[in-house]
Amino acid sequence: MTSLLPHLMFQGQLDAALTHWQGAFPDMVVTRTDGGDGPVTQANVVIAGQAISVFDSPPVHDFTFTPSISLMVCCDTRREVDAIAAHLGDGGEVLMPLDAYDFSARFTWLNDRFGVSWQIMVAP
Structure with missing residues (x-):
């Protein structure tokens, strides 16, 4: 399969x-x-x-993660969004600030300290 x-x-x-x-x-x-x-x-x-x-990967490459691909986490509550965003964002980089947007009451997009891109939001 x-x-x-x-x-x-x-x-x-x-x-x-x-x-x-x-x-x-x-x-x-x-x-x-x-x-x-x-x-x-x-x-x-x-x-x-x-x-x-x-x-x-054992070999070193000339590339790493890119925000073109991200892991989207849909949460039930704003509190859960805030907690996950605070933890993953520690030492990382915010791409879109934690805020209300047209598509979600609470959303942020960030790269964690390892370069993995995360979108964290209250499910629409």
Whole structure:
């Protein structure tokens, strides 16, 4: 069967990113696929029901993440948006400030400290 799984490639910061994300998503499930006991270098992650493949690339590349692709988190409450945005935004970069917009009562778009782009909003 054909399937589609979003895949994020890191360069030496995967384990730190997973630890950071766990603070924003306490129910996040990480299943190691690297067979190791040390820092995670390859895993499947489930955040809010969405499976994501993550990998720490051994070679260094001339590129990293871009906000052209983002992970969208739809929350039930403004409080949840604020909490997740505060955690993921720590050390990151805000692309659209936390505010009310025509499409959502509470929304922000940010890159976390690892360069992963997140859109966080109250579901419309």
